[in-house]
Amino acid sequence: MNVILAVSGGIAAYKTLPLTSALTKVGCDVQVVLTKHAREMVMPLPYETLTSRKVILDMFEPQAEDVLAHINLARWADVVVVAPATANIIAKMAHGIADDFLSTLLLAYGGPLLVAPAMNDQMYLHPATQANIETIAQRGAEILAPVEGQLACHTVGVGKMMEPEDILKAILATAMPKTMTGKRILVSAGPTQEQVDPVRYLTNHSSGKMGYAIAQAAKNAGADVILVSGPVHLDPPPGIKTIPIISTRDLEKAITEAFETCDALIMAAAPSDYRPAVYLDNKMKKGEEDLSLALTRNPDILSAVKEIKKPHQVLVGFAAESQNVEGYAQDKLKRKGLDMIIANDITAANAGFGHDVNTVTVIDRAGQVDHWPTMSKDRLAAQIIERVDKLLNEKKSL
Ligand SMILES: Cc1cc2nc3c(=O)[nH]c(=O)nc-3n(C[C@H](O)[C@H](O)[C@H](O)COP(=O)(O)O)c2cc1C
Structure with a gap:
């Protein structure tokens, strides 16, 4: 995907370096444009190192390789983000002013445009700025609304640029081919908590990152997404219906209720297989040296779903194992009637719980085994969604 990242002269310009890095990591080809005033805030060199492309600073650069870059880049870009x-x-965009490289490029460009305003709250709330934002939004620009917070001018108010990770999500969502429009995808994420007494619970290390990334990738591909999430430290993704749950039994109820209307279920949650046999109404007091806690089996959600699954629906499971990863995954795929399983070795470095990257083996119902290289969870999620889409289309053509 070809992205133009246009940085104008606001103090938040420094936050676009991590954004540039994140864009290149997910495989985007990024061209950075800095306005003359942005050049006062940040240096071109780090952007050039990250993108392997010369930053464009001026309309009339004596050494420019392409004298018509403002037109040719506008044709090259899949998405432009300011x-x-x-x-x-x-203001220049709203009024069609083209007096430097960036404003001229923006006038020559007709594709998806994302605009992330960032400024002092008085400037942002000024009727002129509000009217200009309204004008460009009406012409199709997606406004990545600024948030309230501590501003560079030492006041607290609205005008703080949207966080780079949310801008990244918006860019990916805008530019992805909408191959899943009309499809409904159910995703589960995170751990469960099994209450022992009012203050203690049993849980696991699942962070929810993989499931959240999958839900976002499905939305980016145009799907209607329902995310059932255990307790995690992640913000609910905007535009995705998120159902919070606590225990494995809550998860089973939410999944089996929602599954009927969905085309695919991707079970990325890590439900607890057992729960305390008895819930204690009062806090357990300290007693003898040793303590045995009686546990009882939780429902097996994928088995429950297998019973109600219709032929057109796709079922995807995860297998987090510490030994015999492929063997256990093959077995789970068959036993649970899955269409695809994503297996990872939780003992491997850079894989599984809590990490931002993952290394997985993907096995599908036809017996195809793919060992995917280590990649970011966002990229992995996009690839998983591509495969789910393929599986759905295969079922449709049967
Ligand atoms: C230190 C400093 C910080 C600034 N921060 C902002 C800002 O966050 N948002 C904004 O709209 N203007 C900000 N300005 C003003 C702009 O740089 C100024 O309006 C400039 O003309 C913008 O040019 P450009 O849009 O071509 O980059 C700032 C100026 C200075 C000196």
Whole structure:
């Protein structure tokens, strides 16, 4: 995907370096454009190192390789994101002013455009700025609304640029081919908690990152997404219906209720197989040296879903194992009637719980085994969604 990251002269410009890095990590080809005033805030060199492309600084660069770059880049880009967008560049966009490289490029460009305003709260709330934002939004620009917070001018108010990771999500969502429009995808994520007494519970190390990334990737591909999430430290993804659950039994109820109307279920949650046999109404007091806790089996959610699954529906499971990873995954795929299983070795470095990257083996119902290289969970999620889409299409054509 070809992305133009246009940085104008706001103090939040420094936040676009991590954004550039994240974009290149998910495989985007990024061209950075800095306005003359942005050049006062950040240096081109780090962007050039990350993108392997010369930053464009001026319309009339004596050494420019392409004198018509403002037109040719507008044709090249799949998406343009202006971040931070100053009050000035927003005003220029609203009024069709083309007096430097960026404003000329924006006038020559007709594709998906994301604009992340960032400025002092008075500047942002000024009727002129609000009217300009309204004008460009009406012409189709997606406004990545600034949030309230501590501003660079030492006041607290609205005008803080959207966080880079949320801008990244918006870019990926905008530019992904919408191959899953009309499909409904159910995703589970995170751990469960099994209450022992009012203050203690049994749980596991699942962070929810993989499931959240899958839900986002499905949304990016145009799907209607329902995310059933255990207790995690992640914000609910915007535009995705999120159902919070606590225990494995809550998860089973939410999944079996929602599954009927869905085309696919991707079970990325890590439900607890057991729960305390008895819930204690009062806090357990300290007693003898040793303590045995009686546990009882929790429902097996994938088995329950297998019973109600219709032929057109796709079922995807995860297998987090510490030994015989492929063997256990093959067995689980068959036993649970899955269409695909994603297996990872939780003992491997850079894989599984809590990490931002993962290394997995993907096995499908036809017996195809793929060992995917280590990649970010966002990229992995996009690849998983591509495979789910393929499986859904295969079923449709049967
Ligand atoms: C230190 C400093 C910080 C600034 N921060 C912002 C800002 O966050 N948002 C904004 O709209 N303008 C900000 N400005 C003002 C812009 O840089 C100014 O309006 C400039 O003309 C914008 O040019 P450009 O849109 O071509 O980059 C700042 C100026 C300075 C000196």
